[in-house]
Each structure stands twice: as structure tokens, then as C-alpha cells.
Amino acid sequence: MNSRIGYPSPGGIQMHLSIILPAKNESAGLQKVLPGLRDRFPEAEVIVVDDGSTDDTAEVARAHGAHVVGTPYSMGNGAAIKRGARAASGEILVFMDADGQHDPALIPRLLEKLDEGYDMVVGARDGAGQANAGRGLANAFYNRLSSWMTGHRIADLTSGFRVARAERFRQFLHLLPNGFSYPTTSTMAFFRSAYPVAYVPIPVAARIGKSHIKPVRDGLRFLLIIFRIATLYSPLKLFAPVGSAFFLLGAGYYAFTFATQHRFTNMSALLFSAAVIVFLIGLISEQITSLTYQAVRGERRSSDGPTA
Structure with a gap:
């Protein structure tokens, strides 16, 4: 034995x-x-x-x-x-x-x-x-x-x-x-x-x-867990809502300034730009995440054997 x-x-x-x-x-x-x-x-x-x-x-x-x-x-x-x-x-x-x-x-x-x-x-x-x-x-x-x-x-x-x-x-x-x-x-x-x-x-x-565990130092580290959760599983589930929030803020601010000042402001442009950037970062992160696990999926298929 x-x-x-x-x-x-x-x-x-x-x-x-x-x-x-x-x-x-x-x-x-x-x-x-x-x-x-x-x-x-x-x-x-x-x-x-x-x-x-x-x-x-x-x-x-x-x-x-x-x-x-x-x-x-x-x-x-x-x-x-x-x-x-x-x-x-x-x-x-x-x-x-x-x-x-x-x-x-x-x-x-x-x-x-x-x-x-x-x-x-x-x-x-x-x-x-x-x-x-x-x-x-x-x-x-x-x-x-x-x-x-x-x-x-x-x-x-x-x-x-x-x-x-x-x-x-x-x-x-x-x-x-x-x-x-x-x-x-x-x-x-x-x-x-x-x-x-x-x-x-x-x-x-x-x-x-x-x-x-040190409350201040490790408290900040644990905040990074939130981003690790997103990047390890499905980044778009985090980045897409954040990007949508920036877009809605930009649209709302633009509607307000157009109604009161009849113009498109720099702040609206900044919010719209942030929405696009955040969404694109999420999209790229999603692709990187898929590539990270591609090898793991290949190893799993080989270990499970051929399928009928």
C-alpha cells in the first residue's frame, strides 16, 4: 500500500x-x-x-x-x-x-x-x-x-x-x-x-x-479582488455596465446643456469618450481572458479523451 x-x-x-x-x-x-x-x-x-x-x-x-x-x-x-x-x-x-x-x-x-x-x-x-x-x-x-x-x-x-x-x-x-x-x-x-x-x-x-492581515494595507488589496473577479471570469460583465453609465451620464448632461445653453460641452465629450474607452478595455480584456483559458480547455479535452 x-x-x-x-x-x-x-x-x-x-x-x-x-x-x-x-x-x-x-x-x-x-x-x-x-x-x-x-x-x-x-x-x-x-x-x-x-x-x-x-x-x-x-x-x-x-x-x-x-x-x-x-x-x-x-x-x-x-x-x-x-x-x-x-x-x-x-x-x-x-x-x-x-x-x-x-x-x-x-x-x-x-x-x-x-x-x-x-x-x-x-x-x-x-x-x-x-x-x-x-x-x-x-x-x-x-x-x-x-x-x-x-x-x-x-x-x-x-x-x-x-x-x-x-x-x-x-x-x-x-x-x-x-x-x-x-x-x-x-x-x-x-x-x-x-x-x-x-x-x-x-x-x-x-x-x-x-x-x-493588516486592515489598511490588505483592505486596499482586497479591493483589487473585485477587479480580479471581473478579469478572471467575464470582464465585460463589469466594464459594459460602467461604460453604459458613462454614456448615460454624457447623454443626460448633453440634454441638460442643450436645453439650457444650446451647445455641446467638453464635459459631454469627455463622458462619451470615457464610455467608449471603458467598453473597449472590457472588450480587449474579454479576448485576453478567453486566450488565457484556451490552453486549459485544450488540456481538459485531451484528459477527458475523444468524444463519440
């Missing part, structure tokens, strides 16, 4: 399981999480990606039998995810935080859902699982926006607790950012490539140790 066989599916097929934990100064959290993982998945491959920690994160991970992938300096949460996915040998990848928020006992719930034919299953937090009210509101907005973009209900766009088929996930490593928005990017990439995604409600515990 392969030492990395970690989970029997309901159909009786043994799945090779790799559990990946990005960690930066998370020695306290790992002391809680790793024993739980070993108790429930003794044969799974456990990978701790030490993202330039200055504490004994790597030593704690090795002491609990985890394979440590280290970096000489911090590269970011997304970079750690990419390094862990490249190092993993399992057919199924499990991603979870090393700070104690995610309970290893919940992993079977995600795996059982994966066996229903999904390519990715995400643990969806409720309002109580958000770090604070501000982040809860921001995540609710991201969920609604992404649901509108994809046409599918997205219960938790930014959850880092998820399982995915390794073959599918690795197709999008080049798209993943090095920062904190890897969950957003991977989710939208799966939807864009017609890989089915499911959500399973999960409780989330309070983290152990200090959060690495």
Missing part, C-alpha cells in the same frame, strides 16, 4: 491525499492542528509550507511528522499554496490554515462532497466565522458580486479551507497571486473552466496567535 493513501471514497477507491498548510510564525497553531491531522489521516501526506517564519514553525512541523517546504524569506500566502501544490504527490489536495481555525475533523465532509462529482469543494463560513464585522461585510459583498458574475451561488469566496483534485488545481498555478487572494482566483478559475465547485457549511474557531 502506498504510504500516502489517505482517504477511502464511498465507492471503495483509495484516494491519495495531500494536506497543505501554509504557515508563517504558526508554531502554536501547528501544535494543535498537526496531532489532529495525524490521528484522523495517519497515511496522508502532510505538507507545511514555512513562509519565512522567524519562530520554530519548521521544527514543530517536523516533530509532528510533516514534510516541510521552506523559503528563506516570506513570499506570501498564495506563494506558499503554489509551493505546496507543486510539492504534493496526492491526487486530492486539502488546503487549510495552520492557525487552528479549521478543524481536521471537518475534512471528511468536504471529501464526501467531492465524491459526488465536484472538482473543488470549499468550506463556507457563516457570519460567526468572520474575523470582524468589517471583513464580514466585505466578504458578503464579494460573494454577491462573484455570484452575479458566474451565475452560480458562491457562499464563501475567500475561504482558505478547501479540497480540490490536484490535476485540475495545478492547471491554474500560474494565475494564482502570491498574496492573500488565492482562494478568489482559484474559485473563479474553476468556474470559468466549467469545473464544478460546491460549498459545505463549516464552523470556524478563533485563530491561535496574531493575524497577519
Whole structure:
């Protein structure tokens, strides 16, 4: 038996399981999480990606039998995810935080859902699982926006607790950012490539140790998630309404100035120009997005085999 066989599916097929934990100064959290993982998945491959920690994160991970992938300096949460996915040998990848928020006992719930034919299953937090009210509101907005973009209900766009088929996930490593928005990017990439995604409600515990999220710096970064959602899925769904808004403003302002001053003003010309430019940017972005996923679609057709 392969030492990395970690989970029997309901159909009786043994799945090779790799559990990946990005960690930066998370020695306290790992002391809680790793024993739980070993108790429930003794044969799974456990990978701790030490993202330039200055504490004994790597030593704690090795002491609990985890394979440590280290970096000489911090590269970011997304970079750690990419390094862990490249190092993993399992057919199924499990991603979870090393700070104690995610309970290893919940992993079977995600795996059982994966066996229903999904390519990715995400643990969806409720309002109580958000770090604070501000982040809860921001995540609710991201969920609604992404649901509108994809046409599918997205219960938790930014959850880092998820399982995915390794073959599918690795197709999008080049798209993943090095920062904190890897969950957003991977989710939208799966939807864009017609890989089915499911959500399973999960409780989330309070983290152990200090959060690495900085409200001002990362708040601005999370605003960029909105644009990543658009550019990763369907840019015209964002740019077309914005361009239409500029056009309507220009038309309205022109009607007002024509009625009051009987002339066409520079402001109307500027608004009309902005409408055209925004629409053209969206059109170009749409073409770039299609080209980005063209290779992925080709890989999927070849892996699925010839059709009758």
C-alpha cells in the first residue's frame, strides 16, 4: 500500500491525499492542528509550507511528522499554496490554515462532497466565522458580486479551507497571486473552466496567535479582488455596465446643456469618450481572458479523451 493513501471514497477507491498548510510564525497553531491531522489521516501526506517564519514553525512541523517546504524569506500566502501544490504527490489536495481555525475533523465532509462529482469543494463560513464585522461585510459583498458574475451561488469566496483534485488545481498555478487572494482566483478559475465547485457549511474557531492581515494595507488589496473577479471570469460583465453609465451620464448632461445653453460641452465629450474607452478595455480584456483559458480547455479535452 502506498504510504500516502489517505482517504477511502464511498465507492471503495483509495484516494491519495495531500494536506497543505501554509504557515508563517504558526508554531502554536501547528501544535494543535498537526496531532489532529495525524490521528484522523495517519497515511496522508502532510505538507507545511514555512513562509519565512522567524519562530520554530519548521521544527514543530517536523516533530509532528510533516514534510516541510521552506523559503528563506516570506513570499506570501498564495506563494506558499503554489509551493505546496507543486510539492504534493496526492491526487486530492486539502488546503487549510495552520492557525487552528479549521478543524481536521471537518475534512471528511468536504471529501464526501467531492465524491459526488465536484472538482473543488470549499468550506463556507457563516457570519460567526468572520474575523470582524468589517471583513464580514466585505466578504458578503464579494460573494454577491462573484455570484452575479458566474451565475452560480458562491457562499464563501475567500475561504482558505478547501479540497480540490490536484490535476485540475495545478492547471491554474500560474494565475494564482502570491498574496492573500488565492482562494478568489482559484474559485473563479474553476468556474470559468466549467469545473464544478460546491460549498459545505463549516464552523470556524478563533485563530491561535496574531493575524497577519493588516486592515489598511490588505483592505486596499482586497479591493483589487473585485477587479480580479471581473478579469478572471467575464470582464465585460463589469466594464459594459460602467461604460453604459458613462454614456448615460454624457447623454443626460448633453440634454441638460442643450436645453439650457444650446451647445455641446467638453464635459459631454469627455463622458462619451470615457464610455467608449471603458467598453473597449472590457472588450480587449474579454479576448485576453478567453486566450488565457484556451490552453486549459485544450488540456481538459485531451484528459477527458475523444468524444463519440
